[in-house]
Amino acid sequence: MSIASKNQSIQDWITQQWVILFGKQIDQSKHKWLLGPFGEINGIGSKFIEQLAKNENLSICKSNEPKGLLKSIEQLNLPSSDLNKLSKDVIDFYENTSNYEFDLTTKWNPFFLLFGHLLKLLFSNRLQQLNIPLSSNKNSKEMNSEIVQLTDKATEKVKRIIWLRTFKQTFQVVYSGVYETCKIPNGKVCIKAIFPLPNGNATVILQPIVGENGELILKSAGRKIGDSGFYFLLKDKKGNLWTKFIKSFKDSLTVSSENNKITANQELTFYGLKVLNFRYDIKKR
Incomplete structure (x- = not known):
């Protein structure tokens, strides 16, 4: 049986061993x-x-130019009919995210x-993640x-966005x-959010849809x-790669604009039961 790396806290080891077992x-x-x-x-x-x-071997960009979660909304490979329908405010938010601030x-x-x-007791405070x-x-x-x-240090091309x-x-x-x-196996382009954890990460892959409004x-x-x-991903003691897909956990995020005001509503569910709702009021700095 594969074993998680031992040189870490016991709660992290147990979590990783669970991913390996199941x-x-x-x-x-x-x-x-997925990587x-x-x-x-x-x-x-x-x-x-x-x-x-x-x-x-990358450099942290010091430029004060606006920075977005996406370099261009066209990265999502949406049909032209959906792209034309998508709110211009929402597009600007994703392409120039650094221009905005949030109330949660x-x-x-x-x-x-x-x-x-x-979660807070065992992981969040200690890891400074998912607080x-x-x-x-x-x-x-x-x-x-x-x-x-x-x-990239030589070309100055953006390699990672955090x-x-x-x-x-x-x-x-x-x-x-x-x-x-990322492009998942069915050919759909999705947004991938990767939250690093010790010797691994929690990855959420989100498929985009444009709503009627x-x-x-x-x-x-x-x-x-x-x-x-x-998904949970990790490497075991020998460097083998493991993943656990959490089918019971769902995430839905809707980013919309009305009267030039952007809001985002996010709902997390577990086996169809609502766990938590986030509302983000988003405004330009």
């Missing part, structure tokens, strides 16, 4: 669409950016709050949002993730490896 060993050459950077064992948060730049409101299903507390507010709050929390580009989000009041890291597009709907609702959805 997941699937995969061939790196056949799953390039992404892994974290190291000494914390994630803002440290990850410098670690990734060093590991991949959360609403928990009380039955899943224990899971949130365990989700634990109370449903009517008053929004202001967030800092930074888009970090890692570039979205770092922290709370303004506490500077606590909420999310630190790598964003890119020009909103961009991103769904991770697949049923098997190769679909959109939520």
